[in-house]
Amino acid sequence: MNIPLLDSLYEDNEKRHQSSLFRRLPVYNDESIIDFSTNSYLALQNNHQIAEDALRISGNKMYGNMASRLISQSSPLYEQLENELADWKRCESALLFNSGYAANTGIIQAICNKKTEIFCDKLNHASIIDGSILSGAKLIRYRHSDMKHLHELLSKSSSPHKLIVTDTVFSMDGDAALLSDICDLGRRFKCAVMVDEAHATGIFGKNASGLVEESGISDGVHIRMGTLSKAVAGLGGFFAGSSEMKNYLVNNARSLIYSTGLPHSVLAYNIAAVRYIRKNPSIGKSLLEKSAKFRDTLTACGWDCMECSTQIVPVLTGSAQRALDLSSFLKSNNVKVPAIRTPTVPKGKERIRFSINLGISDEDIEHVLNIMNQYKKAAV
Secondary structure, eight states: OOOHHHHHHHHHHHHHHHTTOOOOOOOOOOTTSEEOOOSOTTOGGGOHHHHHHHHHHHTTOOOOOOSBTTTOOOOTHHHHHHHHHHHHHTOSEEEEESSHHHHHHHHHHHHOOTTEEEEEETTSOHHHHHHHHHHTOEEEEEOTTOHHHHHHHHHHOOOSEEEEEEESBOTTTOOBOOHHHHHHHHHHTTOEEEEEOTTTTTTSSTTSSOHHHHHTOGGGOSEEEEESSSTTOSOOEEEEEOHHHHHHHHHHOHHHHTSBOOOHHHHHHHHHHHHHHHHOTTHHHHHHHHHHHHHHHHHHTTOOOTTOOSSEEEEEOSSHHHHHHHHHHHHHTTEEOOEEOTTTSOTTOOEEEEEOOTTSOHHHHHHHHHHHHHHHHHHO
């Protein structure tokens, strides 16, 4: 029996196959593989001290929260973690969500509506775009890090309700937002400013709290979002900002209101990991130094690493098939680096993406650089 809806979906699968865009869930069981795909930038999943502290904090209780937080909070660790995050971010308060995706969609859906105009960098994370669509607001996308274009768009706006939202570190290009300029425009045009610190939290700044801290522009940012699933190596996303905004989100953020809370054990790990980073903030600097050496060497060998300046190092291939071929070649040499294709990046900007992390040794990096050079010579 033909079902037109299902037939159209399966035809899409076939089209993706034919254009080298079909995706599969990867499975890697070989612990010896050199992993450049993880977002665990500080390799804290291997830290025994954090694991021991998490067990102590949890009291060996592994249960889930068992209801939405607005119905019942079975774990007292929520308050501890939110206080820890607020103090780390130097904000009045923090609010935990189940993931970074849930935080972005929930925050933007809650604070924006049909009267709002959202000014969004074209390379912002998909969760920001999805939250904007859910809100019903008018979504206006400015060219990536183009402050002149953002200024032009703001100048044309007639709405009193305006939000500028940007990633601080862009996850596919590995560059950083011009936060000072964005905050200046926010003040000039009376915009609320929201930043996504997912790939910056734990790495940048004197206290490793993110690029807002490093840039010294905290007064110009009204809403900070971050995740606990990247450098922290835990699970969850969060808002950090004013107590008044937290109260508003508790009453209006649907991804918070209608989701069961995080498990007690996850909260315990998050607390232990955040406290570890706060006691050892210089580890982020070590990561950035390692990344700079890797990036500079690749560039010197003729690879196009675009405009990256962080722990994320893309290598442009220019086509989906070339990205897949290079990723496969690296895998055959015990190196895991994902191919990034459309729609995640624009057509013609396909790449492989190295996520530098502290679990990678200098010997590992030398091995990868040698493999990359072998591939380049063979392709000539």
